[in-house]
Amino acid sequence: MNVLGIVVEYNPLHNGHLFHLNESKKITNADVVIAVMSGYFLQRGEPALVSKWTRTEMALASGVDIVVELPYAFATQKAETFANGAVSILDALYCDFLCFGSEAGKIEPFLLTNELLSQSNEYYDALIQKYMKTGVSYPKAQTLAFQNLCSGEHQSSYIDLSLPNNILGYHYVKAIHDQRSKMKPTTIKRTSAGYHDLHFHSPTIASATSIRKAIFSGNLQIDAYVPDQTFKLINNYEEKYKSLHQWECYFQLLKYRIMTMSLDDINAIYEVEEGLEYRLKQHIQKATSFQNFMERIKTKRYTWTRLQRLCTHILTNTTKSQINKLTMQKSSYIRLLGMSDIGQKYLSEHKKKVNLPIISKLSTSQDSLLDLDIKAAHTYFMIMPEPIRTKLLQKEFATPPIRFNKN
Template sequence: MNVVGIVVEYNPFHNGHLFHLQESIKETDADIVIAVMSGNFLQRGEPAITSKWNRTKMALASGVDLVIELPYVFATQKAETFANGAISILNALKCNTLCFGSELGVIDPFVATNEFLLEKKQEYDQLIKKYVKTGVSYPTAMTLAFKELTEGKALLDLSLPNNILGFHYVKSIALQKAAITPHTIKRTSANYHDEDFSSPTIASATSIRKAIFSNESIHNITSYIPPCTVEGLNHYIQENSILHHWEEYFQLLKYTVMTMTLEELRFIYEMEEGLEYRMKKFIGESTNFKEFLEKVKTKRYTWTRLQRVCTHILTRTTKLQLKHMNSNETSPYIRLLGMSKSGQNYLRSIKKHVPLPIVSKLSSFKHPFIEVDIKASFTYNMIFQEPNRSYLIKQEFAQTPITV
């Protein structure tokens, strides 16, 4: 049986995602598709536009067989840690292939680049340190170090976001000695960070979210999303009168930063190099989230890094809580969000051979990482009015996997 794994956020699920899903099945001749999906907060430090349950329904309606939550401690991290968590879950679920989207669309350079950097690891690390000392952000230092190290060599372009993630998937597979064969599909029409529409049917999730929040409507994006997403977004708005973005959380962030001491802020995960002083300095005079980040930002901190720190402040995730996290960390459990009939049958057939506990209901499982997921869920739902807020908080414990 061919089982393909994909790593997704679906924020929201759009035509590009549908293309990737269908091509992944075709490329690998897959019988089963397993999606490891970020929960309510995402890798760029943003709240997902709708809940993980709503996005799970979109995925299942589009042909995914199993939807597994990527725990917060991986989902809101740099590419290396994000990839390690996702690959460890797919490996535990006996996936034999992984298919990811990339700007390149050819797998060999990903493998060659990983082998090259393993061989040149010491030199690469020294170059990164050299560039960090110049005051640039760590991701920029990595890009500059890679460019210097590989000058004149035909290797992967690691300045492009999907190539970067894809590289770390390939690297994680090698590090974990996972029995997974990587494949990649070239992104079409829209780039990851594109903020405007450039095609009649394919657009980036960034541009789709921008259009939704600019016009406070989904009517102008229906040509870029499949019917299941139109239905899912409409249903979510009808039920909750809101879609999630950072501005909705700004007052909560402002209260939290203003009422925490500098020492308390210093212990927040990813809070480094005196960043807490800048946050304290500018939070009181900022009237919205965008203004706040523009004031705090320096060339050392990327926008994404600052958003992630703000997310950790909201969830009060501390360095101590994540002290065991490192670049080789793997997921200690599998949180099942949804499944098709085929997915259910597949899970039943491998269950005895899965090395990790499969969690279908939070009330029956305890782990320090689950505690962080619970806090993230509480935070995510705090912007709702009652009684929706209490209902959705309770749902985190009571919800069983969605089945179709």
């Protein structure tokens, strides 16, 4: 039996994701597909368009067999930490393959790049620090350091670490290597739409970013770019809850938090560094929207994504001390969100040898990592009116894994 692992956000699940899923199945000859999916807040520091339960339904309807949650502490992090958490969960579930989308489209350059950087780790880190001192962002410093390290006639043998999916793919390969996982990494080339594309360039394939932009611009004609079930689920969610989730919905909550926190309180928040608390305080009072606030605080040194993640941590009151006491290389549990009949059979046959607790229903938490997920759920639904908010929070504890029958 071949078990395929994928790492997803599905914000929302679109035709490009479906292509990746189906091609991944083909090249790995997969019998079972396990997706580890971000919960309510995502890697770029954004709230998910719709809840994790609705995105789980999208995944199951599109051919995934098991959906498990990537905990908040990994899901809202830089690529390295994000990948470590995801790989640890897929490895614990005995996946044979991890297949990711990339601009490179071939796995060999990723393996060579990981070999190069693992052999030159200290020098690479020193180069990053050198470039950081010039005032550039951490991702830019990584790119410059890598270009310095692999310059020469064999440069084309390595991946381009300035491209977002290549960066994430490299960290998946590195995490598999570092965790001594038996999973085999493989990759599918991304087609038509780039990760950050804001506009539709193809009749059927578009980035999740451009799809969300179209939705929030009042253009609901996205049905050509998403599977039918995704289109129905988004419309049903909005009709039922009168809202889809974006940062602007949370701006007043964020503004209240920053304006009423002391400088010391803000400094205690995870990812607040180098006096950023002063910059946040300085600009929040005059900011008229989240977009306006981000434009005010953006600097050459800090990427938009990094600042969005920081704002997410302020919103959820996630502190440095909370994150620092966690072991950030591996997850301590597996939160099961949904499964097909095939997935249910696989779990029944393998759950006794899985070395992490599988949580199918929340109760009183005894886990600091899980506490952050619960807090994220409370924050995510704060924009909802009562009694919908309370019902959704109750659902977070009462909802069993979604079951999907493929037959």
